[in-house]
Amino acid sequence: MSRDAKTPYKELTGGSIISYHYQWRWQHERGEDHGRKKRESVVAIRTVVGGRDTIFVFPITSQPPSADRHAFELPELEVRRIGRGRIDRLWIVIDEMNTDEVARSYVLEPGCKLGDLSRSVYEALLKRIKGMEGSIKIVNRAE
Secondary structure (H helix, E strand, O other): OOOOOOOOOOOOOOOEEEEEOOOOHHHHHOOOOOOOOOEEEEEEEEEEEOOEEEEEEEEEEOOOOOOOOOEEEOOHHHHHHOOOOOOOOOEEEOOEEEEEEOOOOOOOOOOOEEEEOOHHHHHHHHHHHHHOOOOOEEEEOOO
16 A cells, blocks of 8 residues: 555554554443553554555553463563563454554554564564454444
């Protein structure tokens, strides 16, 4: 997807780590209309869906996933590389995600990009996400 000078948030690409008011599925199901706090999240994919520039966002957490959840553990070196050296372990939850239309987003904010996953970790993450196709719960933030 080409991004010209008018494209908002053109710095956000697959593998971008962002500060984002992620809305958990359980919050959405309870009728809440926004995430309770900003958290580090990963833009796994940025693509055009229905003619709209869309991002697929997965949350990052320091809490170990419960047995019924699916998550991708970041390697220790990656945790340190992205500036989280005081935290031993981080996971990207991959059994749910937020989708958001970039141009219409009320969640994205200027300067929200914090960094990027390394290429090898990003590719491994995409492989795990692909293995979850059809079972990922989606919260559409553009609704």
